Amino acid sequence: MKHTKTDLTACGIIAEYNPFHNGHLYQLQTARKQSHADVMVALISGNYVERGEPAIVDKWQRAQLALRAGADLVIELPFADAVEPADRFATGAVRLLAALGCQSLAFGSEEPDADYAQLGQELAALPDLHAAFTDYTQTYATQLNQYYQEKLHLNISHANHLLGLSYATANARLQQPLQLIAVPRVGSAHDQAGAHDQFASASAIRTKLLAGDLAGLAAVVPPSTWQFLQVHSDWLTWDQLFPFLKYRIQSASLAELRRIYQMSEGLEYRFQQQIGASQTFAAFLKALKTKRYTYARLRRLCLYTLLNVTTSEMKQAYDQPYLQVLGFNQAGQAYLHQIKKTVTVPLVTRVDAKMGRADGLLGLEVRVDTLIQQLTGVPQDYGRHPIFKGKELE
Numbered sequence: 260m261k262h263t264k265t266d267l268t269a270c271g272i273i274a275e276y277n278p279f280h281n282g283h284l285y286q287l288q289t290a291r292k293q294s295h296a297d298v299m300v301a302l303i304s305g306n307y308v309e310r311g312e313p314a315i316v317d318k319w320q321r322a323q324l325a326l327r328a329g330a331d332l333v334i335e336l337p338f339a340d341a342v343e344p345a346d347r348f349a350t351g352a353v354r355l356l357a358a359l360g361c362q363s364l365a366f367g368s369e370e371p372d373a374d375y376a377q378l379g380q381e382l383a384a385l386p387d388l389h390a391a392f393t394d395y396t397q398t399y400a401t402q403l404n405q406y407y408q409e410k411l412h413l414n415i416s417h418a419n420h421l422l423g424l425s426y427a428t429a430n431a432r433l434q435q436p437l438q439l440i441a442v443p444r445v446g447s448a449h450d451q452a453g454a455h456d457q458f459a460s461a462s463a464i465r466t467k468l469l470a471g472d473l474a475g476l477a478a479v480v481p482p483s484t485w486q487f488l489q490v491h492s493d494w495l496t497w498d499q500l501f502p503f504l505k506y507r508i509q510s511a512s513l514a515e516l517r518r519i520y521q522m523s524e525g526l527e528y529r530f531q532q533q534i535g536a537s538q539t540f541a542a543f544l545k546a547l548k549t550k551r552y553t554y555a556r557l558r559r560l561c562l563y564t565l566l567n568v569t570t571s572e573m574k575q576a577y578d579q580p581y582l583q584v585l586g587f588n589q590a591g592q593a594y595l596h597q598i599k600k601t602v603t604v605p606l607v608t609r610v611d612a613k614m615g616r617a618d619g620l621l622g623l624e625v626r627v628d629t630l631i632q633q634l635t636g637v638p639q640d641y642g643r644h645p646i647f648k649g650k651e652l653e
Contacts, residue, residue, distance in 0.1 A: 267594050270296035270363040270440070271356035273336065273349075273426070275304045277314045277465070278488070279324040280480045282367070282445055282458050287329050289442045290365030298594040300361055301330040302352055303585070304341035305624065306495075306631045306639065309348050311558025313495040315465055317631055317639060319646065320487070322585035326648045327483035332591030333646075334359065335583040338568075338627050339576035342559055349425035351577065356437065358604045359582055363438035364430065368423040371441040379427030379439070381411060468494055497558075499634055501540040504565040508534045520563045520573045524551075530564065566627045576623040581605040583621070586646030610640040 270290055276283055291299050303325065305318045314321065322333040340351025356364055368375075407413040407424075415421040423441060430436045445458050459479040467476060468488065477485045508516070508530050516527035529547060537543035540561075547557050562568075581604050587595060599606060605620060615625035621640065628639035 267297040267590070267597055268295070269298040269300050269332075269359065269361045269594055270294035270365055271300045271302055271359065271361040271437070272330075272365050273302045273352040273356070274325075275308050275314065275461070276301070276321045276325055277304075277308055277461050278316065278468075278480065279321065279328055279484050280459060280461060280464055282460070283325075284328050284481050285445055285458075286365065286367050286442045290363075290440055291329075293440050293442070294363045294365060294438070296363060298331045298590050299329065300332045300334060300356065300359060300591075300594075301325045302334045302336050302356060304336045305338055306628055307338055307342050307562060309341060309343065309345075309559075310555045311342060311560070311562045312497055313500065313631065315468065315494040315496070316491065317495075317635060317637060318585060319637075319639070319643065323646050324481075324484050324487060326586050326588060326646060328481050330591075332587045332594060333585040335585050335624075337576065337581070337583070337621075337624055339573050339623060342562060344556070344559075345421050345425045346428070349422065350429040350432075351580075353426055353429035353433070353437070355580060355582060355604070357433050357435070358580065358602060360598045360602065361437055363440055364426060365440040365442055366423050366426055367444040368420055368441040369444050370420050370423070371443040373420075373423070373441065375423055375427040375439045375441055376431070376436070378411070378413070378424060379429075379431035379436075382424060382428040383431040385410070465494075469496065493635070495631065495634065497540040497561075500565060500630075501543070503630070504540070504543075504561055505534055505537075507565055507567070516564065518569045519560070520568050520570045521556075521560050522564070526560065566630065568623070568627070572623050575618075579620055581607055581620055583607040583610075583624075584645045586648070588648035592647075608645055610643070612641075615640060 272287065272290060274283060287299060287301075303318065303321060304314065306314055308314050318335055325333050334355070336352055336355065340348060340355070343351065353364065404415050407415055413424070415424060427439060430439060457478055464476060464479065467473070471492070473488065476488060480488065513527050513531070516522055516530060533543060533546040537546055544554060544557055544561075548554065582602065584595065584607065595606070607614065607621065610621055610625065613619055614621045616622055617626075619625075625640045632639045
């Protein structure tokens with residue numbers, strides 16, 4: 260049945276789907292009901308995720324699973340937005356959903372009754388805090404939590420509450436803010452190790468997959484994800500990437516390392532001092548760790564280093580937003596047709612040579628995706644077209 264309704268409305272969800280599980284399905288279905296949207300848009304991280312590591316499967320496979328589970332339109336969140344701490348991640352993602360014409364944004368939260376719109380306005384009025392925290396014995400996240408507790412009596416120790424507040428802050432800064440829909444989080448917390456009943460965190464699922472243990476996973480993922488997990492075992496992790504990182508650090512000069520995005524406060528010396536004796540990525544991270552830096556911050560820096568991502572490249576990529584379409588169904592296709600003449604940033608359905616060159620619109624994305632293509636043998640940008648729901652899982 261074709262969608263002919265004019266003025267379709269859209270609700271956006273920002274996610275990684277690494278992999279897609281029952282908690283994601285619950286969020287998607289609940290957001291559709293609460294928003295009354297005609298189209299559910301999933302804005303998903305590309306081949307690398309916020310915590311500073313590769314997604315366990317590529318962006319196309321994750322887009323395919325999202326479509327099979329009920330998403331209508333899947334858009335890629337570019338590297339320059341996806342591999343950033345919560346506040347910058349949220350800022351980049353929210354502006355893309357706004358550019359896409361979404362009327363609402365749904366997100367999971369441990370505090371679903373919080374007035375996120377009001378909190379967002381209060382947080383948006385605060386000064387930029389990145390330069391304000393100078394306690395080198397604590398991480399930025401710890402200092403931020405303390406600041407929020409003192410100023411606004413907020414506790415942001417829960418990962419999804421922090422993301423929700425970050426979304427709300429970014430949303431409050433929009434000229435036309437979106438409606439915010441907080442969906443109660445169900446099941447295990449983000450980093451909780453257990454997988455039980457019908458809900459488990461993506462982290463818990465990844466742990467079992469990497470151990471080759473599929474026991475119990477059929478109960479916590481949709482049938483399409485379970486079908487996929489049973490026939491795949493070549494998960495992408497830092498284990499495959501570490502030899503390349505080691506070569507990169509050992510072959511680079513200190514001056515070259517200083518040009519890497521977020522390489523500051525003399526970390527380039529620490530990188531070169533610790534890499535030689537580190538036989539695994541986990542050991543290298545442990546050697547780098549201080550009270551000043553979270554593991555996520557260090558993993559992201561390792562990823563920037565591996566991929567040779569410079570400060571100027573990240574700025575250029577951030578300053579040139581675009582919407583790369585990964586997949587859609589009939590409703591999503593109708594929505595794209597509706598907005599194509601009014602969308603305020605480039606809408607990309609095919610990456611050509613001009614877009615993918617070093618100074619092109621997708622120059623950074625194509626380059627960082629090249630490593631994933633080499634590891635998997637699967638094209639990531641050139642030659643790819645959006646997935647239409649109905650295509651069989653590869």
